[in-house]
Amino acid sequence: MPRLAGQIDVAKNEAILNAAVEVLTSRGLQASMHEIARRAGVSKQTIYNHYGSKAELVRAIATRRVGELTAPLDAPEATGHAEAALTAYARGLLMAYHRPGGMGLLRLAVMSACEQPDIAQVVYEAGALANRARLAEFIRREVAAGRLDECDPEQAAECFAGMVSGQRQLGALLGRPSADTEAGIDARAREVAARFIRAYAPR
Amino acid sequence: MPRLAGQIDVAKNEAILNAAVEVLTSRGLQASMHEIARRAGVSKQTIYNHYGSKAELVRAIATRRVGELTAPLDAPEATGHAEAALTAYARGLLMAYHRPGGMGLLRLAVMSACEQPDIAQVVYEAGALANRARLAEFIRREVAAGRLDECDPEQAAECFAGMVSGQRQLGALLGRPSADTEAGIDARAREVAARFIRAYAPR
DNA sequence: AATGCGATGGACTGATCAGTCCATTTTTCA
DNA sequence: TGAAAAATGGACTGATCAGTCCATCGCATT
Numbered sequence: 001m002p003r004l005a006g007q008i009d010v011a012k013n014e015a016i017l018n019a020a021v022e023v024l025t026s027r028g029l030q031a032s033m034h035e036i037a038r039r040a041g042v043s044k045q046t047i048y049n050h051y052g053s054k055a056e057l058v059r060a061i062a063t064r065r066v067g068e069l070t071a072p073l074d075a076p077e078a079t080g081h082a083e084a085a086l087t088a089y090a091r092g093l094l095m096a097y098h099r100p101g102g103m104g105l106l107r108l109a110v111m112s113a114c115e116q117p118d119i120a121q122v123v124y125e126a127g128a129l130a131n132r133a134r135l136a137e138f139i140r141r142e143v144a145a146g147r148l149d150e151c152d153p154e155q156a157a158e159c160f161a162g163m164v165s166g167q168r169q170l171g172a173l174l175g176r177p178s179a180d181t182e183a184g185i186d187a188r189a190r191e192v193a194a195r196f197i198r199a200y201a202p203r
Numbered sequence: 204m205p206r207l208a209g210q211i212d213v214a215k216n217e218a219i220l221n222a223a224v225e226v227l228t229s230r231g232l233q234a235s236m237h238e239i240a241r242r243a244g245v246s247k248q249t250i251y252n253h254y255g256s257k258a259e260l261v262r263a264i265a266t267r268r269v270g271e272l273t274a275p276l277d278a279p280e281a282t283g284h285a286e287a288a289l290t291a292y293a294r295g296l297l298m299a300y301h302r303p304g305g306m307g308l309l310r311l312a313v314m315s316a317c318e319q320p321d322i323a324q325v326v327y328e329a330g331a332l333a334n335r336a337r338l339a340e341f342i343r344r345e346v347a348a349g350r351l352d353e354c355d356p357e358q359a360a361e362c363f364a365g366m367v368s369g370q371r372q373l374g375a376l377l378g379r380p381s382a383d384t385e386a387g388i389d390a391r392a393r394e395v396a397a398r399f400i401r402a403y404a405p406r
Numbered sequence: 407a408a409t410g411c412g413a414t415g416g417a418c419t420g421a422t423c424a425g426t427c428c429a430t431t432t433t434t435c436a
Numbered sequence: 437t438g439a440a441a442a443a444t445g446g447a448c449t450g451a452t453c454a455g456t457c458c459a460t461c462g463c464a465t466t
Contacts (some may be wrong), residue, residue, distance in 0.1 A: 028317035032453060043414045110313045113378040114231035120377040127369050158369035166361035167331050173324040175316040199402035236422055246444045
């Protein structure tokens with residue numbers, strides 16, 4: 001009788017996904033299923049019971065992480081304190097680049113982009129685009145209240161995110177260890193937010 | 204007698220590198236040497252006569268492209284016309300993201316980052332860092348001339364490059380087709396340069 | 407104790423691919 | 437024109453790996 005997945009051990013499932021993240025982000029996409037199984041303390045067959053193929057496993061990792069990423073997007077905003085809010089946003093972004101392995105999923109998505117473009121698409125839309133949309137919404141409110149210059153909020157949001165990231169995102173994707181300190185991150189977050197406010201101050 | 208590389212057909216060498224770029228950037232890092240040879244109209248052995256291994260071939264591609272990218276950095280600057288110069292710079296960057304395949308090498312570098320960190324390093328340093336340094340030098344001169352606000356030129360350069368790129372670089376790496384038009388690129392380049400000038404205008 | 411379900415691990419298949427070898431052909435140049 | 441250098445292509449090796457199969461095991465529930 002063929003073995004079809006019925007109800008399945010949740011803890012083992014977590015172990016599989018975590019091991020897959022570790023192995024894939026450190027060894028790259030060509031890491032073997034055998035090693036993932038070993039790291040998870042599970043047999044290879046068990047992985048195939050949960051996920052039909054390596055591609056589906058990668059997809060599962062990506063969608064789980066995307067879920068984690070979008071959850072905190074709904075935190076209440078500090079409307080009216082634009083500079084403080086933008087500073088906090090910048091700090092969060094910089095910390096993500098700073099944390100080793102923080103860009104692991106993103107690198108994985110880039111590596112999958114050739115063969116599984118849908119994964120790259122999901123990661124981009126749920127990560128970068130969703131974040132930008134949230135930022136744009138904030139900027140739109142500030143503009144409407146007259147506290148920021150008339151502008152395209154989407155474009156302004158993209159500018160701000162870009163100012164914050166600079167080359168750090170690319171550096172992280174290319175495996176550069178972060179050269180930042182926590183104090184440096186704080187300083188840069190404040191500086192960038194202030195510059196943005198100057199660039200977009202009402203005339 | 205062992206076949207060691209002596210003086211070798213230059214045209215064929217170009218064909219090999221070009222074919223390797225095409226195949227590797229479209230199929231990904233796991234593309235076979237056989238296919239590269241076929242695309243180049245060359246035998247696999249010939250590739251191995253030119254480059255000892257696949258890794259060295261990838262390295263050769265990367266360093267060649269890096270050379271192409273850094274060469275035009277030495278063009279004479281439009282000192283004193285900051286906004287125009289920055290607009291031109293922004294346009295060049297945006298066009299690179301816009302051109303399909305323009306980010307192929309970068310994606311290749313990201314994919315190599317796990318197994319051949321030196322390639323990623325070379326691409327980052329010769330590409331992103333060199334570009335930023337050139338931009339920073341320009342900003343430094345403008346600051347010294349009192350046409351821009353006192354600031355850390357390196358950080359300002361990174362901000363500007365980030366503002367220009369926004370999410371486009373990531374989008375390109377993730378295989379998103381460019382949504383820009385030439386007119387849109389022009390408008391964005393002007394807008395971004397103007398915002399930057401406002402952010403960094405002397406107080 | 408019996409039953410059933412999922413986990414196990416090891417063996418196995420089939421495929422792909424880097425890199426080598428070599429007998430032969432083409433190009434280059436003296 | 438003749439010989440050396442380089443290119444060719446096809447066969448071959450060795451390794452890796454995705455995915456399958458299966459006999460067995462452990463642990464529930466009844």
